[in-house]
Amino acid sequence: MFGAASQVLHKGREATGPMLHEFLPDSSIGVRPHPSPNHNERPKPIDSIVLHYTGMESADAALDLLCDPVHEVSCHYLVAADGQAFQLVPEARRAWHAGRGTWAGETDMNARSIGIEMANAGHKYGAPPFEDAQVETVIALCKDIAARHGISPKRILGHSDIAVGRKIDPGEIFPWHRLAAAGVGHWVAPAPLGTEGHSLQLDDSGPEVVELQESLANYGYGITVSGTYDETTAMVVTAFQRHFRPAQLTGIADPSTRDTLARLIGG
Numbered sequence: 001m002f003g004a005a006s007q008v009l010h011k012g013r014e015a016t017g018p019m020l021h022e023f024l025p026d027s028s029i030g031v032r033p034h035p036s037p038n039h040n041e042r043p044k045p046i047d048s049i050v051l052h053y054t055g056m057e058s059a060d061a062a063l064d065l066l067c068d069p070v071h072e073v074s075c076h077y078l079v080a081a082d083g084q085a086f087q088l089v090p091e092a093r094r095a096w097h098a099g100r101g102t103w104a105g106e107t108d109m110n111a112r113s114i115g116i117e118m119a120n121a122g123h124k125y126g127a128p129p130f131e132d133a134q135v136e137t138v139i140a141l142c143k144d145i146a147a148r149h150g151i152s153p154k155r156i157l158g159h160s161d162i163a164v165g166r167k168i169d170p171g172e173i174f175p176w177h178r179l180a181a182a183g184v185g186h187w188v189a190p191a192p193l194g195t196e197g198h199s200l201q202l203d204d205s206g207p208e209v210v211e212l213q214e215s216l217a218n219y220g221y222g223i224t225v226s227g228t229y230d231e232t233t234a235m236v237v238t239a240f241q242r243h244f245r246p247a248q249l250t251g252i253a254d255p256s257t258r259d260t261l262a263r264l265i266g267g
Contacts, residue, residue: 022035023035023087023090025087026087026090026091026092026145026148027077027085027087027141027144027145028144029085029137029140029141029144030085031077031085031086031087031141032084032085032086032087033086033087034063034067034078034086034087034088035067035088035089036066036067036074036088036089036095037067037069038066038067038068038069038071038072038073038074038089038095038096039074039089039090039093039094039095039096040093040094040096041093041094042092042093042094042111043094043111044108044111044112045112046091046112046113046114046149046151047112047113047149047150047151047152047155048103048109048112048113048114048151048155048156048157049113049114049115049116049142049145049146049151049155049156049157050097050098050109050113050114050115050116050157050158050159050162051116051118051138051156051157051158051159051170051174052075052097052115052116052117052118052158052159052169052170053117053118053119053120053121053122053169053170053171053174054078054117054118054119054120054121054122055120055121055122055123055124055125055169056119056121056122057121057125058119059078059080059081059119062078062117062119063078063086063088066078066088066117067088072096073096073097074088074089074095074096074097074115075088075089075095075097075115075116075117076088076089076090076091076095076097076114076115076116077114077115077116077117077141078116078117078118078119079116079117079118079119079134079137079138079141080119080134081119081120081130081131081133081134082131082133082134083131083133083134083136083137084137085137085141091114091145091149094110094111095110095114095115096110097110097113097115097117098110098113098115098159098162098163099163099166099167100163100166101159101162101163101164101166101167101222102162102222103155103157103161103162103220103221103222104220109162113157114145114149116138116141116142118130118134118138118170119134120134120170122169122171123168123169123171127171127173128173129173130170130173130174130175135175135178135179138179139178139179139182139184142156142179142184142185143182143183143184146184152186153184153185153186154186154219154220155220156179156184156185156186157220158170158171158174158176158242158243160239160242160243161220161221161239161243162222164221164222164223164232164235164236164239165232165235165239168242171242172241172242172246172249173246176243176244176246177189186264186267187244187264188244188260188263188264188267190244190245190246190247190256190260191245191255191256191257191259191260191263192256193247193248193254193256194256195254195255195256195259196255197254197255197258197259198255199252199253199254199255200212200229200252200253200258201229201234201251201252201253202229202230202231202234202251203228203229204228204229205227205228205229206227207227209227209228209229209233210225210227212229212233212237212253212258212261213225213226213227213233215261215262215265216236216237216240216261218265219261219264219265221236221239221240222236223236229253234251234252235251237250237251237252237253237257238250238251240257240261241257244260244261244264245257245260
């Protein structure tokens with residue numbers, strides 16, 4: 001989901017020409033151009049895909065906002081509920097979709113990523129399920145983009161992964177397991193709730209907390225290895241659960257969460 005914070009990282013870097021004219025789509029999966037003026041020069045190579053939901057009640061409303069120069073937000077692709085895909089910004093350009101955030105030490109994910117918005121009303125409107133046709137288009141689009149740019153499965157991310165504590169989309173409602181079954185993204189089956197063992201939670205400290213924080217940081221999450229289970233650690237654990245163990249979002253590193261993380265890192 002986009003918002004005012006998406007503007008932050010492009011301030012002082014003006015778009016060179018609004019490019020309101022039609023352009024040829026980068027993807028061959030049947031994408032319709034719908035140009036947005038909100039983009040600028042891409043200073044780094046593409047190595048990531050970031051998935052969002054729009055958090056709006058219609059795809060038309062989202063297209064209007066993403067193409068409005070006043071709002072200064074955009075994305076590369078928007079996928080409607082019926083599976084129709086629109087390209088708003090050429091992949092060679094830096095769209096303004098990710099805002100503040102970090103992954104694997106990179107703090108300007110707009111510079112490195114392709115942003116895909118999915119028309120979905122989101123948590124504000126009851127977290128409706130993503131439509132089958134929409135998910136199938138997202139799978140096809142991710143496969144196409146990843147193949148052309150050599151993007152690793154581990155770098156197909158949710159907005160909530162890179163903007164911990166600020167964004168929650170595409171959320172625990174998004175079927176990451178369906179993407180993985182089709183060969184898109186990095187995934188292991190989550191360990192069942194109630195897995196035996198003890199949990200780590202707020203105010204805990206010591207070597208086990210260090211190991212947890214190191215594992216999350218090594219996977220890519222923006223977290224400081226302090227040895228203390230603080231509020232930031234809880235937010236990162238919640239973001240991890242939202243993507244990889246969506247059955248229960250607690251911010252507590254229970255045995256299910258820790259086992260899932262260990263198997264992701266080992267796989």
